[in-house]
Amino acid sequence: MNAALPEWLHPPRDSGWEADDLDTISDLPRHTELIDGALVFRTSPQRSWHDRVIRRLTSALEDQAPQGHTVEAQMTIRLSVKSRPEPDVIAASVPYDPDRTRFLPEEVALVVELVSDESQERDRETKPFKYARAGIPHFWRVEEEHGLPVVHSYELDETTQAYVATGIHRERIETSVPFDIDIDLARLTH
Known part of the structure; x- marks a missing residue:
């Protein structure tokens, strides 16, 4: 070697x-x-749009998460012995731990992926399949449309261990799962 x-x-x-x-x-x-x-590995530099949406979405979710929950950007989830993806945002039903290096699927309530050119297949196909199989109850896929974020929301069907679409949100996402969330999506980029 x-x-x-x-x-x-x-x-x-x-x-x-x-x-x-x-x-x-x-x-x-x-x-x-x-x-x-x-x-x-990330194969291309991250665009400013991607970074801004991650930061602002993380902050908005942190502000709305109930006590005992933590929201992190770009931390890994140990899905199995051979898979440890790094979603863009995680909302977990465990308290903040400054020494944490990864989450376990049973701790994660929501996982968010922002789709970029280099990660389209992983973010739209590979990762959602793996997150669902691991039992993570909620998944959001964020796409860019005319410079604005669009959230495609999904909920786990526990019988099939697959995600079911619950909505496409262009201006605002307002939901009661995994906790009460109300986010003006345009504010994530402007």
């Missing part, structure tokens, strides 16, 4: 990377995810 190459270029030969490895691999690029045992 070439000592000049980062450790993450050399996955374990027999098993591949595992979820807990993300806490111990040295020099791992920021925002690295693990999907089916493979490390996934």
Whole structure:
């Protein structure tokens, strides 16, 4: 093995990377995810729109989350031994823990993905399937439409372990699940 190459270029030969490895691999690029045992890296710079919506949506959800809940941006969820994706926003039904490095599916009430050009397939297909199979009750997919965020909301059908669409929200999202939420979507970008 070439000592000049980062450790993450050399996955374990027999098993591949595992979820807990993300806490111990040295020099791992920021925002690295693990999907089916493979490390996934952000391949292009994040646009200002994406960053702004994440920050403002996180803040709006934090302001409305009930006591005992925490809202985090860009933290991973350990879905399985081989999958630890990093959603853009998580609302969890556990209190804030300053030493937390990841969430478990049973702690997560809502997961939000903002779709970008480089992550379309993961955000629209791969991740929602995995979140549903892990039992996360609510999923929002945020798309950009004419410079504004549009929220596609979903709720888990526990019988099929699949998400069912509950709405497309262009100006405002107002819902009582997973807790009372009322957000003016235009304020996330203006």
